[in-house]
Amino acid sequence: MNPGIQIGDVQVPGRVLTAPMTGITDLPFRRLASRLGAAYVATEMVAAAELARARPDVVRRAAVGEGLPLTVIQLVGGDPAAIAEGARMAERAGADIVDLNFGCPAKEVTGAACGSALMRTPDLACRIMEAAVGATSRPVTVKMRLGWDDASRNAPELAQRAEEIGVRAVTVHGRTRQQFYTGKADWAAVAEVKAAVGVPVIVNGDIATAEDARTALAQSGADALMLGRGVYGRPWLAAHLERALADGTVLREPDREERLAIVVEHLRASVAFYGLPLGLKMFRKHLGWYVEQAPWPADPAARRTAKARLCRLDTAGDVEAALAELWRPVTYSGNSAVDIRQQLAEADAA
Template sequence: MRIGSFQIDPPVVLAPMAGVTDKPFRQLCKRLGAGLAVSEMTTADPRLWHTAKSQRRADHAGEPDPISVQIAGYDPQMLAEAARYNVGLGAQIIDINMGCPAKKVCNVYSGSALLQDEGLVARIVAAVVKAVEVPVTLKIRTGWNRDNRNGVAIARIAEDAGIAALAVHGRTRADLYQGEAEYETIAAIRDAIRIPLMANGDIDSPQKAAQVLARTGADAVMIGRAAQGRPWIFGEIAHFLRTGEHLAAPSPAAVRDILIGHLEALYALYGEQAGVRIARKHLGWYAKDRAENAAFRTVVNGTDCAATQMRLTRDYFDRLAEGQPLAA
């Protein structure tokens, strides 16, 4: 799949997720096989560009190409200016958020709330595409609610305005993350447009990725929640799509090394206090499928010290690797 001049290979993409797809996680997922990793959404409001949080999100030093930055807002000119601002900071692809279903986003008429107003969608995508010379992508849902699945109409608007690629989550805004994703609308969008298409929603295994690609005709899959605690899923999917074979699950020692590197990157970016706090959710995700996860989470969540959190994590996975019993 190509987005502008960028070849996205493998065609397995990390979805933008607020509070998750920061630079350490994007770098990790790219290293483990993602062909593209989209940033967590950044605000289009210039009053917030110079906060510590926004400046941290705008740090792309050391990230492998292509650097894709998602912007969120409701005003076409404000979004156009945000696109220019982020390109100036190193963004090589600009992604427009029209997929987030969160109330705090939709209540200010951003994210998937925009799908209610096709005229505004057209003005936004046209303004952003015109504002920058880099490719502009768009992430949407299938519609506002199940009675108003207007994803095909939005996709045509996007293509006509010059959007370089489209990502579609197989739920409406009203569905939030409940129930099962549906792929019929994504397939209908594939039939309606010629630009590259990424299918998103409930893709949690190599087999599911292959099935969704076959069912929708999409050019790539986009992985969100399934990558939380399992960033090697990108390599697993890429290998399966290429060979039809499954990779062996990573050993506890391999998971330990991945996680230790992730913790080090979090501490380096956020500092000890915030880094330890942010690491807790990742530690919980890494351990969530293990019988001992409750005990592990209790231990690692009980410290505010990076060295202690690191030691406890290393000890936990060392004991798993050695086949030792873990205390409850």
């Protein structure tokens, strides 16, 4: 079995971690991925200052629920005092680990001197880390990028300072902020961070298959890996990659019935958590990814048509019925895509 990694006094029961993602890793998703075997799924990015003010939507992003192997709350902010209060609140809420975001490239985040903008102000980044470490007894971790741009790849230096402050693990996305998500993640560059520190290092970026996972770990020398966009429409991915790393198990994607059950479970959990109509609205992005990732309809155009139709439905019951119809066994022929599009058009017109 995979022994996992030690982060401070927390034993993470695996080496495949799931990143904090705004609008993605809410409590319904975290519960589902955990039930499917994920060892570590972080909350959405939580604005520390707004958490301290108890803004309802921000508090909801940090929601803690039963049935999770770990609770990891990620904070973002540029004010050390707000980060300290956020860390205290996270611990009181039951966080096992408090993560700090120094990696988000979004303009609305960097424009507020937060996220990956902190890699341009390492002294402020260090004050933020000191504030968090001093405010909580829970292990503090940091997620960063290689640097702001190619001229300032300072991840090794910042990671060294983080370790000196008392940060217990560092995750590095293998791109600079200026790359956003273009190009290919540079897993080998993360090896410089691994060589610079003694705390666990986690490699992140463009990991979606077992081959990716093995290559990212080999090139980076990292202790663990973190999944991001690879889990879109595949909440089972972390558990599958964990098995592949542990014993070389060949991954088998869920079959038709298993996928449908997962999608419906996720839909119902979202509606139960948020209520209607918000629960259905929050689920639609996941719904689109589930359809995109499914191998049917076989024709991409038919899949896009199905996704558009499903995302226009405004009751959970209608979505479940349409999913059951889409998921039903179909014998594909040479003109199956035309047939499916015609069926969908006829259903819309009915």
